[in-house]
Amino acid sequence: MEESFRELDLEGRICQEVKERGEESEIKHFVFEDLLDTNEKLLCYSLDLSPFSVYFYLLKKEKSSLFSKEREKELGCYLGYRDGSLYTFEDLNFKIHSLEEFTLLTEAVEITTGVSFFFELCNLCKLPEKLPGELEVVLTLYSQQVSLLPPLVKFDQVADENKELLKLAVKGNEKAVEKLEREIGEEETKRLIKEVRKQPEELFDTCILSNGNAYSIVGIVTSVKKLSFQGKELTSIELFSEELEFTVLSPVEVKISEGERLKAHGKMFGIALT
Numbered sequence: 001m002e003e004s005f006r007e008l009d010l011e012g013r014i015c016q017e018v019k020e021r022g023e024e025s026e027i028k029h030f031v032f033e034d035l036l037d038t039n040e041k042l043l044c045y046s047l048d049l050s051p052f053s054v055y056f057y058l059l060k061k062e063k064s065s066l067f068s069k070e071r072e073k074e075l076g077c078y079l080g081y082r083d084g085s086l087y088t089f090e091d092l093n094f095k096i097h098s099l100e101e102f103t104l105l106t107e108a109v110e111i112t113t114g115v116s117f118f119f120e121l122c123n124l125c126k127l128p129e130k131l132p133g134e135l136e137v138v139l140t141l142y143s144q145q146v147s148l149l150p151p152l153v154k155f156d157q158v159a160d161e162n163k164e165l166l167k168l169a170v171k172g173n174e175k176a177v178e179k180l181e182r183e184i185g186e187e188e189t190k191r192l193i194k195e196v197r198k199q200p201e202e203l204f205d206t207c208i209l210s211n212g213n214a215y216s217i218v219g220i221v222t223s224v225k226k227l228s229f230q231g232k233e234l235t236s237i238e239l240f241s242e243e244l245e246f247t248v249l250s251p252v253e254v255k256i257s258e259g260e261r262l263k264a265h266g267k268m269f270g271i272a273l274t
Helices: 003-007 014-021 157-161 163-170 174-184 186-198
Strands: 023-026 040-049 052-061 071-081 085-094 105-110 116-121 135-149 207-211 214-229 232-241 244-250 261-272
Touching: 003 071, 003 135, 003 261, 014 040, 014 052, 014 071, 071 135, 071 261, 085 116, 085 244, 116 135, 135 214, 157 163, 157 186, 163 174, 163 186, 163 207, 174 186, 214 244, 232 261, 244 261
Parallel strands: 116 261, 135 244
Antiparallel strands: 023 040, 040 052, 052 071, 085 105, 085 135, 105 116, 135 261, 207 214, 214 232, 214 261, 232 244
8 A cells, every 4th residue: 555655665654644634636537437436436635745745545435325324445645756757658558447456557658769667656646537648757766676786897799689679588578589599599598588587787788677667777877866755864866777767766875976887676656747
């Protein structure tokens, strides 16, 4: 329920405060039309704690008669970071299928590169009933696993030339594996897939691997700043990886400077600009 808080090693005590004094809004977005029963309302309470915002989701079933009871079910509490990396998306696909398994997981296509991203869209409650063709979203990788890397010493040309196929093969794409085996041989394919899974930073200067909204990113640091949330010290790191810019938010203390390499693993969260 409070995954975004856990990823940053934070306590979710603020969630009840948000429920009590946050701004209330009823969610009208079309993705929930078929999920709600008669007399049910999906509510969101939000609180701005710049540069963060907290969103608390609640399912409320109102009385249908004098003898019935009003019921509430807490669905989730999400922490969004407003100073992440700005992207523009189209073809948003919301992965929620029932309110019993509430999720804000979203897949969307970044318009300039055509790359698909998965992320938890923290402020889905702020979206209009019908989306425009394009939507600006601020993305941030929440990561407890952050490590400084040495410069890449060995350049593996075969791996570099087949990078995109290898990334697909690591996800279990059989066609990608077959194509690699035809082009570089079965043994070389096995070796490279194993190395990409375990230590992509030893093959590529920068690299983005993902499974759902779980991402491993190897990149070059462009800026670092310190901030805090509810007394907890956090580090915000800007990275450049595969010609894309990323923001990593971490509770981990890392002594790192601009121009150094970094590896981070965590989950992607977003806030739509509406």
